[in-house]
Amino acid sequence: MSSGSAIRGSRVGSSPMRPDERSEPAPRREVTYWCAAGHPVEVRFAADVVPPETWDCTRCGQPGGLDREKPPGRMRSEPYKSHLAYVKERRSDEDGAAILAEALAKVRQRRGRSE
Known part of the structure; x- marks a missing residue:
């Protein structure tokens, strides 16, 4: 019967095994x-x-x-943008007003008020 060890000849905390003396690392x-x-x-x-x-x-x-005398320039860091800034890039003020009016109408309809 086997002892149940998946890796034979090694133990927990042991150092790495030496490479085979007959093999060479890739160039x-x-x-x-x-x-x-x-x-x-x-x-x-x-x-x-x-x-x-x-x-x-x-x-x-x-x-x-690769060239020590002419390294690439520094990366330009982008300023932090909030979620609202990204939304404003995708939608115009008119689109935002229309979406807000639609959402308010739905809320008012659920509450039983219509204005």
Whole structure:
């Protein structure tokens, strides 16, 4: 009978098992990206993959580029918009007045008053 352990030869809290001595890791290359603040970000890619043009900086969150002398510009932060601001973008004042009048008519009809 088995002991019920799904992973044989390991225990809870053990360190990772060593890779097989006969295997080699896939070939990789390291690419360095630079943000506008001058932070370097080193990313490892597979050797046969074309790296992307930009990569987000892990320190400041700004986009980083491959050229240290000409990094991409800072991202423009959008101002906070409330729910009402988004509604006003989609609807005109006339639409809002019509919707309000319709809703008030329904409320008055439920309460038994008509005006």
